[in-house]
Amino acid sequence: MSILLRSAHIIHSESAFNGLTRDVLIENGLIRQIADRIDAPDHAQVVELPNLHLSAGWVDMRVSTGDPGFEQKEDLTSACRAAVAGGFTDIAVLPNTRPVVDSKDTLGYVRRMAEGQPVAVHPIAAITKGAKGEDFTDMIDLHHAGAVAFSDGEHPLQNADLLLKTLQYLRPLGGLLMNRPEETGLTRFGQMHEGVQSTLLGLKGMPAMAEELMVARDLRLLAYVLGEAGTTEADTLPVLHFSCLSTAKSVELIRQAKEQGLPVSCDVAAHQLVFDDTALAGFDTFLKVNPPFRSRADVEALWAGLADGTIDAIVSDHSPQDDESKQVEFDHAEFGMTGLETVFGALMSHNPGLPLGQLIAALTTGPRRVLRLPTATIAEGEPATLTLFDPSGTWTFDRSVSKSKNSPFLGQTLTGRVLGTVRGGKLWR
Structure with missing residues (x-):
C-alpha cells in the first residue's frame, strides 16, 4: 500500500529536510x-491537508493502562486508540496493573496484547515484587524478555538502599531506572501543592520539598555508584530518569547534575506546563494529580528547563480513573487525569514561546534516546513512523476514545491539532 503526503512541512532536527515543505511517498512501510x-x-492513499506538518512519530514515556486487572478504567486497546488520537506512535506503559508487571508471565501478557495495535507498546517492568518497595524482581530476566525500563511506577522508591542496588544492578545491563521523586512521609494525606492556595482552600498541602529531597538523594546515590565503579561508554546514555518533575528546584538540581556529566534525564507531564495551583479553586477533582500543580514560578521554570534542554521529554502521565474514583468529594478522589489525546493541544494552547522544533524534539528524539528506542529519521529508505499535525489548527475536545473521561480539557477548544499517524505502512486517524 502506498501513502502520499502532499506538501508536508517537515519538523525534525536530525533530518536533512528539516524546515522544508516536500511531498513524501511511503511504500511498504518505508519512506x-x-x-x-x-x-x-495507482491506488495510493493521498493526504492533502492545509498546513500539514510532519515529524517523526511521537513517544509517550508514561502511560497507565490498567490492563490487566483494571480494564474498567482502561485496557491496552482503548489506550492505543487514545494514543493514536493524540499523535503517538509509541507508548511506554507503567507496571502498576493487577497483577503487577514483575515477572516474565505478566510482561509476556502485555507484549501479546500489544500485537497488532496501531502503536508500539513498550512495557516498563517493576523494580520490586508487586511494586511494594521490598524485594527485587528478576531484572535480568525481565530485561531480556523485553522490558524497556524499570520502575515501580506510581509508587516512588523510598528505600535508598533499594535504589542504590538497582543502579548497580542495571548499569552492566545498560538498563534504565525510572523513579518519580516523592518523599511520601511528607505528602501523606496531602491533596494539593502546599502554599497560599492550599491554606485558602483548607486542603492539606504536599510540599515542594518532598520532591526536591528525593531528587537530591537520588542524584547523590547515582554519583556514588559512578564513583565506585567508574564511568563507562554506556554512561553516555541516561542511567537514572526522573519522571514528572514539578518544581523549579528539581529542574535546577538536574541542570547542575547534567553540567557535572552525570548520566541522568527527566521528563515533565504536559498538564504541569498548563496549570498552577490556583486552578484548584473550584475543587475540580479532574485537576487532582500527583505531583500536584505547583506555583506559577514553578511552571515558568519547567518551560525554561525545556528551552535549555534540561528536561528531555514531555509525557502525558495518562492516568485513567472511572467515575467512582473521581465523582466524589475532593479529599476522597483518586489522583490522575487522562492525557494521551490532549498533550499537543494543551502544549500549543499554552506555549509561552518555545520554538515548535524544540517542543517536537521533546516528543520524539528526547524520549527515544532515554528509552534506547531505534532512531526515527525522516529520510528516504527509512521506516515510516510519523506523526501528522497542524500546529495552528483549532479543535474541540468533545469526545474521548479513552474508557475513562477524567480530563479537564473535555469541552474545551484547543490549538494544535493532530491529523494522524503513519506506522506499519498504514495511515491511522
Whole structure:
C-alpha cells in the first residue's frame, strides 16, 4: 500500500529536510521518496491537508493502562486508540496493573496484547515484587524478555538502599531506572501543592520539598555508584530518569547534575506546563494529580528547563480513573487525569514561546534516546513512523476514545491539532 503526503512541512532536527515543505511517498512501510512534487502511484492513499506538518512519530514515556486487572478504567486497546488520537506512535506503559508487571508471565501478557495495535507498546517492568518497595524482581530476566525500563511506577522508591542496588544492578545491563521523586512521609494525606492556595482552600498541602529531597538523594546515590565503579561508554546514555518533575528546584538540581556529566534525564507531564495551583479553586477533582500543580514560578521554570534542554521529554502521565474514583468529594478522589489525546493541544494552547522544533524534539528524539528506542529519521529508505499535525489548527475536545473521561480539557477548544499517524505502512486517524 502506498501513502502520499502532499506538501508536508517537515519538523525534525536530525533530518536533512528539516524546515522544508516536500511531498513524501511511503511504500511498504518505508519512506520511498521525498521530493518537491511526486506523482501519485495507482491506488495510493493521498493526504492533502492545509498546513500539514510532519515529524517523526511521537513517544509517550508514561502511560497507565490498567490492563490487566483494571480494564474498567482502561485496557491496552482503548489506550492505543487514545494514543493514536493524540499523535503517538509509541507508548511506554507503567507496571502498576493487577497483577503487577514483575515477572516474565505478566510482561509476556502485555507484549501479546500489544500485537497488532496501531502503536508500539513498550512495557516498563517493576523494580520490586508487586511494586511494594521490598524485594527485587528478576531484572535480568525481565530485561531480556523485553522490558524497556524499570520502575515501580506510581509508587516512588523510598528505600535508598533499594535504589542504590538497582543502579548497580542495571548499569552492566545498560538498563534504565525510572523513579518519580516523592518523599511520601511528607505528602501523606496531602491533596494539593502546599502554599497560599492550599491554606485558602483548607486542603492539606504536599510540599515542594518532598520532591526536591528525593531528587537530591537520588542524584547523590547515582554519583556514588559512578564513583565506585567508574564511568563507562554506556554512561553516555541516561542511567537514572526522573519522571514528572514539578518544581523549579528539581529542574535546577538536574541542570547542575547534567553540567557535572552525570548520566541522568527527566521528563515533565504536559498538564504541569498548563496549570498552577490556583486552578484548584473550584475543587475540580479532574485537576487532582500527583505531583500536584505547583506555583506559577514553578511552571515558568519547567518551560525554561525545556528551552535549555534540561528536561528531555514531555509525557502525558495518562492516568485513567472511572467515575467512582473521581465523582466524589475532593479529599476522597483518586489522583490522575487522562492525557494521551490532549498533550499537543494543551502544549500549543499554552506555549509561552518555545520554538515548535524544540517542543517536537521533546516528543520524539528526547524520549527515544532515554528509552534506547531505534532512531526515527525522516529520510528516504527509512521506516515510516510519523506523526501528522497542524500546529495552528483549532479543535474541540468533545469526545474521548479513552474508557475513562477524567480530563479537564473535555469541552474545551484547543490549538494544535493532530491529523494522524503513519506506522506499519498504514495511515491511522
